[in-house]
Amino acid sequence: MAEDVVTTPEAEETEESRDPYDRLVVRAGLADYSPVRGCMVIREYGYAVWELIQNWIDGELKATGHKNAYFPIFIPLSFIAKEAEHVEGFAPQLAVVTHGGGEELTEPLVVRPTSETIIYDMYRKWIQSYRDLPLLLNQWANVVRWEIRTRPFLRTMEFLWQEGHTAHASAAEADAEARLILDLYIRFIEGELAIPVMSGRKSESEKFAGADITYTMEAMMQDGKALQMGTSHNLGQNFGRAFDVWFLDRDGERKNPWSTSWAVTTRLIGAIVLVHGDAKGLILPPRIAPIQAVIVPIWRDDEQRAAVETYVAGIAADLAAGGIRVEIDDRDTVRPGFKFNEWELKGVPLRLEVGPRDVEAGQAVAARRDTGTKESTPRSELVARSGALLEEIQQQLYARALTFLHENTHEAGSLEDLARGLEEQRGFYRVNWCEGQGCERAFAREKATVRVIPFGEESEPNGPCIVCGEPARARVVVARSY
Amino acid sequence: MAEDVVTTPEAEETEESRDPYDRLVVRAGLADYSPVRGCMVIREYGYAVWELIQNWIDGELKATGHKNAYFPIFIPLSFIAKEAEHVEGFAPQLAVVTHGGGEELTEPLVVRPTSETIIYDMYRKWIQSYRDLPLLLNQWANVVRWEIRTRPFLRTMEFLWQEGHTAHASAAEADAEARLILDLYIRFIEGELAIPVMSGRKSESEKFAGADITYTMEAMMQDGKALQMGTSHNLGQNFGRAFDVWFLDRDGERKNPWSTSWAVTTRLIGAIVLVHGDAKGLILPPRIAPIQAVIVPIWRDDEQRAAVETYVAGIAADLAAGGIRVEIDDRDTVRPGFKFNEWELKGVPLRLEVGPRDVEAGQAVAARRDTGTKESTPRSELVARSGALLEEIQQQLYARALTFLHENTHEAGSLEDLARGLEEQRGFYRVNWCEGQGCERAFAREKATVRVIPFGEESEPNGPCIVCGEPARARVVVARSY
Known part of the structure; x- marks a missing residue:
C-alpha cells in the first residue's frame, strides 16, 4: 500500500x-x-x-x-x-x-x-x-x-x-x-x-x-x-x-x-x-529554561506605567548582570492575568510581579512555578534571592521526580503479579529473569519490555525467573514504555 | 541516463x-x-x-x-x-x-x-x-x-x-x-x-x-x-x-x-x-583560526625535554588565560622541522618555538605565518606580544587582499576590451551596461557574468552600454566566477 x-x-x-x-x-x-x-x-x-x-x-x-x-x-x-x-x-x-x-x-x-x-x-x-x-x-x-x-x-x-x-x-x-x-x-x-x-x-x-x-x-x-x-x-x-x-x-x-x-x-x-509538567502546563528546570525569570509589570494609568517600567528595567538589568536569563513581558495588549497564565503554560520557573505599590516599597513579588508560592523580596536582595529560588526549584523538581520514581517502582514475584501490576498500578517492576528470550516474550505479551539490567548488585537475583522458574541471571526492570 | x-x-x-x-x-x-x-x-x-x-x-x-x-x-x-x-x-x-x-x-x-x-x-x-x-x-x-x-x-x-x-x-x-x-x-x-x-x-x-x-x-x-x-x-x-x-x-x-x-x-x-593561502598551505585569519598559536618544543635529550616541556606548559597556560587559542605540539614521533611544515600547511597564524637556549634566556621565538618573519620575545611580554602579532596578522591579511582586489579590478570600455581582458588579465571588470538580458548574454559568451551592481554612485554609468551602445543604466562588475 x-x-x-x-x-x-x-x-x-x-x-x-x-x-x-x-x-x-x-x-x-x-x-x-x-x-x-x-x-x-x-x-x-x-x-x-x-x-x-x-x-x-x-x-x-x-x-x-x-x-x-x-x-x-x-x-x-x-x-x-x-x-x-x-x-x-x-x-x-x-x-x-x-x-x-x-x-x-x-x-x-x-x-x-x-x-x-x-x-x-x-x-x-x-x-x-x-x-x-x-x-x-x-x-x-x-x-x-x-x-x-x-x-x-x-x-x-x-x-x-x-x-x-x-x-x-x-x-x-x-x-x-x-x-x-x-x-x-x-x-x-x-x-x-x-x-x-x-x-x-x-x-x-x-x-x-x-x-x-x-x-x-x-x-x-x-x-x-x-x-x-x-x-x-x-x-x-x-x-x-x-x-x-x-x-x-x-x-x-x-x-x-x-x-x-x-x-x-x-x-x-x-x-x-x-x-x-502539571495541569497548568510546562515546568522547566531552571538550568535548562531559556527564560528563568519573567517580569510582569502591573499598572493602571500612564503615570503608573512610566514609574513601573523604569523600575522594572532596572531590575531586569540587575538580574541579567547576575547571570539570570530574564525577560520583561511589557505587552500592553493583554492583561497581567493573561500573562501569568501564559508564562505558567510555558513553564518559566520564576515570575516577578511589580506594581506601583512594589515600586513605592522598593520590592518585587516572586512567584515560584513549581509550588505556586509567592513572597515579597526587597529590591536590594532580589538578585541573590532569585538565584537562590531558582536553585531551590531545580533541587525540588529533582527531589519530586525521584520520590515519584521510588514510589512507583515495585517488586513482582511472579508473572501474574507483573501482569496485574502493569494493569492496575503504573510504574516500573523489578523482576528476576533468566535472560532467556522466550521468557522475555512473556513480558512482551503484557505490552512491557526489559528496560534495563542495572549495574552491580542492584541486578543480583533474589529468586528464580518469574516466567520459567529456572535460576535467574539478573534482577531487571520491566515496564511499559514510550 | x-x-x-x-x-x-x-x-x-x-x-x-x-x-x-x-x-x-x-x-x-x-x-x-x-x-x-x-x-x-x-x-x-x-x-x-x-x-x-x-x-x-x-x-x-x-x-x-x-x-x-x-x-x-x-x-x-x-x-x-x-x-x-x-x-x-x-x-x-x-x-x-x-x-x-x-x-x-x-x-x-x-x-x-x-x-x-x-x-x-x-x-x-x-x-x-x-x-x-x-x-x-x-x-x-x-x-x-x-x-x-x-x-x-x-x-x-x-x-x-x-x-x-x-x-x-x-x-x-x-x-x-x-x-x-x-x-x-x-x-x-x-x-x-x-x-x-x-x-x-x-x-x-x-x-x-x-x-x-x-x-x-x-x-x-x-x-x-x-x-x-x-x-x-x-x-x-x-x-x-x-x-x-x-x-x-x-x-x-x-x-x-x-x-x-x-x-x-x-x-x-x-x-x-x-x-x-600560499604555496606552503593555508593561512587562517587569527579571528577565525581554531588554533591561533602553536608551540613547538625543541630538545635533544631527556634532560632538555623536561626543562622545555615545563617551560612550554607555563607559556601555554599564560596564553590561554590571555584569551589566545593555543596548542602545544608535544609529539615525540616527528621532528620539529616536520611540525613546522605541518602547522604552516594548516595555516596556524603564529608559531612559537622554544628550545633549551630560549628557556635559559627566558624567551620564545615567534614566527608569523603570513610574512615568515621571526622574532625573540621575552617571556614576560609574550602574551601581550602574541596578541599584538595576531592582530597585526589579521590586519595584514585584509590589507593584502584589499590591495589585490584593487590591483585586479579593471575598466573595460568595450566588449572587445572585456573579452581580451578576461583572457589575458585575471580580475573584475567594471563596465557600463544597459541592464538588457540580450547584452548580458554577450558577457556569458565570454564565460563571465554580472557579479554585482554596486550601491550608490559607484554604479553610476560613465558611458554607453559596452555591448549595444545604447544608454547604460548601471556601471556593473563583470567577472568569471566559481
Missing part, C-alpha cells in the same frame, strides 16, 4: 483530538505539526531549550577530548547491508532517495538513520596505526527513521541529535569510553534536566543493531511509563570488521579497532514535558 | 589528479572526499572553523532580535511548485525521496534545497495580525542541491548553512531587514575572515528564484575569479502570496506580508583557503 506523506487540512488531527501531551507541546510553543507526516517544526522556544542542551553536552564532550566533524546525510544503500544485525535493525525504517537532478540513480541513497556505516567507511582511510587512536569524534546532525506512529519530540520521523563515534586500540578502552559517556549523560539528565534515571545495560534483544553492549538510561514519566533517555553502545569490533578497518598495533599485529557510538536526541525535550 | 552516486576506488580521482585547492583542503585536514559523489566529510579542523563562523553569526543574529527554529528536511514536491520562479530555479537540482519504510510514497518528498516553501506553509498558521510581525527566524541546517561538478566547500551536493526567513508588515521594513543582514555579513567577512567584498544587488537573471531583489557580496580569489560569499533577498510579497499568508494590518486591511531570506554557507571556508 502506498503511504501518505502530506498532511492535508482534512487529515490533520484537530487540536481537541490530540492527547494532553501533544496539545501542551504545541500550546507552549515548543513545536508545531508540519505538513509532512511525522515531521515536526521545532519552534523558537523549543529550539532555545535544545541550544541549552547542546551547549552543556558539547562543552563536556570537548572537555573530555572529543571533536566535532560532519558526515554526509546520504548513505549508499549497500553500506547499510554490510553489518548483518545493523541492516536487520534499520532496513524497515529507511527513507530512500531514488532520483537526483532529474535522473534515476544507479544505486539508491538512504537518508542516514544513524551514521556508523558511512563513518566507518571513512575510518578505513584515517586509521592505520595505534597512533591514530583513540579517534574521538562527534557530530550534531539530523537523522531520519520512517516511523508509523509519531509524537512531537518523543518519536518523530526526523529528529536532531548528537552522535558520537569513537575508535580505540583495545576492548577495555572502548568499554571505558562507552561508560564515560553514559556517566556524562547521567550527570546532564539528573543535574540539568532534574530527571532521575535508572541506568545499566539493555537485554540482547533490546540492544542497538550492531552493538555488543548497549548502556541505557531509563526515566519514569508521570504516567508510570519508561522513556529511554539516551544510549551508549560498546560496538566491539563489529563495525571495524564489517568495514575492513585495520590498524597496526604496538605489538606489531594488525587488528580491527574497538569502537563505540552514543547519542541523545531532541526526545529529551519531550521527557522534560512528561516528567515535570 | 542513470547517474552514478557512489564513488568506487577506481572512479575516485587520485590525489595527484586534483587541482591544488582540492589537494590543500584534504591535506590540511579541513575536509575529505566521501564515498557519496559530491558529498564531502567536514573534518575536525574544518568543522572547528565552521563553529567559529557559527558563533559569530549566531551571536549577532540574536543581538539583532532573530531567533533560531528548525523546520523539516523534507518538503512535499508540490510545495516547490507553488512559487513559479522558485520551481523553475530549483527543479533541476532536487534530490527526491520516493520510498519510505519499504513503501512507495503517494507524493514524493524533496530534500530541502532551501526552506522558503515549507516555512511559508507554517507562517500561514502563525501570522494573523500585524502584532505577529516582524517574525525574525533563522535556522542552522543542511541542504541538498544536486550538482554535477562539485568541489569541497565551494560547491557540494550537501552543504551546511544558516538560512534566515523574516516576515514584515511593510515593503520598506523588509528591505531594511535584507540590508541589515547584508551589512552584518559584510562586517563578518571583512572583519573576521579578512576578505574584502564588493557589495550591491544582483541582475534580474542572477537573482534568487523568487526574490524581488537579491543583495550580494562578491570576493576576488587569487586567480582573479569571483566567489559569491552570501546573499540576502528581499522577497517582496511573492512567498506570502504564493502560500496564502495574510495578516490584518493596523489600517484594518488584509495583506500578504513582505519577507526576506538570507544565507551564508560552508562555502566561506573555501573562500578563506582561496583568498589567503
Whole structure:
C-alpha cells in the first residue's frame, strides 16, 4: 500500500483530538505539526531549550577530548547491508532517495538513520596505526527513521541529535569510553534536566543493531511509563570488521579497532514535558529554561506605567548582570492575568510581579512555578534571592521526580503479579529473569519490555525467573514504555 | 541516463589528479572526499572553523532580535511548485525521496534545497495580525542541491548553512531587514575572515528564484575569479502570496506580508583557503583560526625535554588565560622541522618555538605565518606580544587582499576590451551596461557574468552600454566566477 506523506487540512488531527501531551507541546510553543507526516517544526522556544542542551553536552564532550566533524546525510544503500544485525535493525525504517537532478540513480541513497556505516567507511582511510587512536569524534546532525506512529519530540520521523563515534586500540578502552559517556549523560539528565534515571545495560534483544553492549538510561514519566533517555553502545569490533578497518598495533599485529557510538536526541525535550509538567502546563528546570525569570509589570494609568517600567528595567538589568536569563513581558495588549497564565503554560520557573505599590516599597513579588508560592523580596536582595529560588526549584523538581520514581517502582514475584501490576498500578517492576528470550516474550505479551539490567548488585537475583522458574541471571526492570 | 552516486576506488580521482585547492583542503585536514559523489566529510579542523563562523553569526543574529527554529528536511514536491520562479530555479537540482519504510510514497518528498516553501506553509498558521510581525527566524541546517561538478566547500551536493526567513508588515521594513543582514555579513567577512567584498544587488537573471531583489557580496580569489560569499533577498510579497499568508494590518486591511531570506554557507571556508593561502598551505585569519598559536618544543635529550616541556606548559597556560587559542605540539614521533611544515600547511597564524637556549634566556621565538618573519620575545611580554602579532596578522591579511582586489579590478570600455581582458588579465571588470538580458548574454559568451551592481554612485554609468551602445543604466562588475 502506498503511504501518505502530506498532511492535508482534512487529515490533520484537530487540536481537541490530540492527547494532553501533544496539545501542551504545541500550546507552549515548543513545536508545531508540519505538513509532512511525522515531521515536526521545532519552534523558537523549543529550539532555545535544545541550544541549552547542546551547549552543556558539547562543552563536556570537548572537555573530555572529543571533536566535532560532519558526515554526509546520504548513505549508499549497500553500506547499510554490510553489518548483518545493523541492516536487520534499520532496513524497515529507511527513507530512500531514488532520483537526483532529474535522473534515476544507479544505486539508491538512504537518508542516514544513524551514521556508523558511512563513518566507518571513512575510518578505513584515517586509521592505520595505534597512533591514530583513540579517534574521538562527534557530530550534531539530523537523522531520519520512517516511523508509523509519531509524537512531537518523543518519536518523530526526523529528529536532531548528537552522535558520537569513537575508535580505540583495545576492548577495555572502548568499554571505558562507552561508560564515560553514559556517566556524562547521567550527570546532564539528573543535574540539568532534574530527571532521575535508572541506568545499566539493555537485554540482547533490546540492544542497538550492531552493538555488543548497549548502556541505557531509563526515566519514569508521570504516567508510570519508561522513556529511554539516551544510549551508549560498546560496538566491539563489529563495525571495524564489517568495514575492513585495520590498524597496526604496538605489538606489531594488525587488528580491527574497538569502537563505540552514543547519542541523545531532541526526545529529551519531550521527557522534560512528561516528567515535570502539571495541569497548568510546562515546568522547566531552571538550568535548562531559556527564560528563568519573567517580569510582569502591573499598572493602571500612564503615570503608573512610566514609574513601573523604569523600575522594572532596572531590575531586569540587575538580574541579567547576575547571570539570570530574564525577560520583561511589557505587552500592553493583554492583561497581567493573561500573562501569568501564559508564562505558567510555558513553564518559566520564576515570575516577578511589580506594581506601583512594589515600586513605592522598593520590592518585587516572586512567584515560584513549581509550588505556586509567592513572597515579597526587597529590591536590594532580589538578585541573590532569585538565584537562590531558582536553585531551590531545580533541587525540588529533582527531589519530586525521584520520590515519584521510588514510589512507583515495585517488586513482582511472579508473572501474574507483573501482569496485574502493569494493569492496575503504573510504574516500573523489578523482576528476576533468566535472560532467556522466550521468557522475555512473556513480558512482551503484557505490552512491557526489559528496560534495563542495572549495574552491580542492584541486578543480583533474589529468586528464580518469574516466567520459567529456572535460576535467574539478573534482577531487571520491566515496564511499559514510550 | 542513470547517474552514478557512489564513488568506487577506481572512479575516485587520485590525489595527484586534483587541482591544488582540492589537494590543500584534504591535506590540511579541513575536509575529505566521501564515498557519496559530491558529498564531502567536514573534518575536525574544518568543522572547528565552521563553529567559529557559527558563533559569530549566531551571536549577532540574536543581538539583532532573530531567533533560531528548525523546520523539516523534507518538503512535499508540490510545495516547490507553488512559487513559479522558485520551481523553475530549483527543479533541476532536487534530490527526491520516493520510498519510505519499504513503501512507495503517494507524493514524493524533496530534500530541502532551501526552506522558503515549507516555512511559508507554517507562517500561514502563525501570522494573523500585524502584532505577529516582524517574525525574525533563522535556522542552522543542511541542504541538498544536486550538482554535477562539485568541489569541497565551494560547491557540494550537501552543504551546511544558516538560512534566515523574516516576515514584515511593510515593503520598506523588509528591505531594511535584507540590508541589515547584508551589512552584518559584510562586517563578518571583512572583519573576521579578512576578505574584502564588493557589495550591491544582483541582475534580474542572477537573482534568487523568487526574490524581488537579491543583495550580494562578491570576493576576488587569487586567480582573479569571483566567489559569491552570501546573499540576502528581499522577497517582496511573492512567498506570502504564493502560500496564502495574510495578516490584518493596523489600517484594518488584509495583506500578504513582505519577507526576506538570507544565507551564508560552508562555502566561506573555501573562500578563506582561496583568498589567503600560499604555496606552503593555508593561512587562517587569527579571528577565525581554531588554533591561533602553536608551540613547538625543541630538545635533544631527556634532560632538555623536561626543562622545555615545563617551560612550554607555563607559556601555554599564560596564553590561554590571555584569551589566545593555543596548542602545544608535544609529539615525540616527528621532528620539529616536520611540525613546522605541518602547522604552516594548516595555516596556524603564529608559531612559537622554544628550545633549551630560549628557556635559559627566558624567551620564545615567534614566527608569523603570513610574512615568515621571526622574532625573540621575552617571556614576560609574550602574551601581550602574541596578541599584538595576531592582530597585526589579521590586519595584514585584509590589507593584502584589499590591495589585490584593487590591483585586479579593471575598466573595460568595450566588449572587445572585456573579452581580451578576461583572457589575458585575471580580475573584475567594471563596465557600463544597459541592464538588457540580450547584452548580458554577450558577457556569458565570454564565460563571465554580472557579479554585482554596486550601491550608490559607484554604479553610476560613465558611458554607453559596452555591448549595444545604447544608454547604460548601471556601471556593473563583470567577472568569471566559481
